[in-house]
Amino acid sequence: ALLDISPKPLAGRKIIVTSGPTHEPIDPVRYIANRSSGKQGHAIAAALARLGADVHLVSGPVGIADPADVTTLHVETANEMREAVEQLLPADAAVFVAAVADWRSETSAGEKIKKVAGEGPPALQMIENPDILAGVGHHRKRPSLVVGFAAETQDLVRNAEAKLRKKSADFIVANDVSPESGVMGGDRNRVRIVSKAGVEEWPEMSKDEVATRLAALMAERLKTITV
Numbered sequence: 001a002l003l004d005i006s007p008k009p010l011a012g013r014k015i016i017v018t019s020g021p022t023h024e025p026i027d028p029v030r031y032i033a034n035r036s037s038g039k040q041g042h043a044i045a046a047a048l049a050r051l052g053a054d055v056h057l058v059s060g061p062v063g064i065a066d067p068a069d070v071t072t073l074h075v076e077t078a079n080e081m082r083e084a085v086e087q088l089l090p091a092d093a094a095v096f097v098a099a100v101a102d103w104r105s106e107t108s109a110g111e112k113i114k115k116v117a118g119e120g121p122p123a124l125q126m127i128e129n130p131d132i133l134a135g136v137g138h139h140r141k142r143p144s145l146v147v148g149f150a151a152e153t154q155d156l157v158r159n160a161e162a163k164l165r166k167k168s169a170d171f172i173v174a175n176d177v178s179p180e181s182g183v184m185g186g187d188r189n190r191v192r193i194v195s196k197a198g199v200e201e202w203p204e205m206s207k208d209e210v211a212t213r214l215a216a217l218m219a220e221r222l223k224t225i226t227v
């Protein structure tokens with residue numbers, strides 16, 4: 001439009017968000033998982049919806065409610081999350097906040113694995129999961145704005161810059177997840193925004209505030225991209 005009087009800067013924009021952990025089955029009663037709560041991803045989905053976006057949240061198993069005014073799809077595994085995201089393309093933007101399990105057990109037993117006297121524990125053969133963000137970053141239907149996270153316990157910025165390049169993202173939100181940071185499962189976060197333009201350090205704030213600020217940054221960036 002020549003004159004934009006809309007108070008909702010993301011109206012008409014379709015945005016995909018991934019959030020939470022994934023669960024990778026070993027047998028019908030056991031799985032491999034991680035400590036992600038989904039708080040940051042869900043807060044980002046909600047913040048984007050508040051700016052008027054048509055938000056599709058693909059959530060792993062979390063103990064928190066679906067955000068308001070967001071279409072939420074529930075998945076368990078990395079493969080299911082990848083498939084759901086793929087089905088949602090094309091989109092204007094995508095934000096990958098999920099702590100996707102890097103590996104899964106190559107096979108999942110059909111029955112509960114039993115202890116067998118004298119045999120010892122089972123040896124799990126692990127294989128790598130698909131990288132959902134990298135797949136979308138290099139996709140023929142790549143959204144014009146792709147945002148990833150980098151969960152690191154060391155060399156935060158250097159690792160985030162490597163992920164920016166390798167996964168072809170526009171922004172990487174670099175996140176210190178060392179146990180001392182208290183970020184995993186907590187309500188606060190301290191992030192750096194890594195892009196080709198450099199590194200922007202944000203002060204420590206609540207996960208809701210990070211979400212609001214990131215949504216505003218995305219709206220600003222999408223303004224320069226035609227629908």
Ligand code: CTP
Nearest residue numbers: 096097098100129130131132133148149150151
């Ligand atoms: N990611 C993804 N699919 C995966 C692994 C990661 O979409 N299979 C996304 C995450 O959602 C995040 C970004 O990639 O946006 C970085 O995730 P992270 O775990 O920090 O990086 P990895 O590439 O998995 O590398 P590592 O865990 O070894 O640091």
Ligand code: CA
Nearest residue numbers: 099100101102
């Ligand atoms: Ca990982």
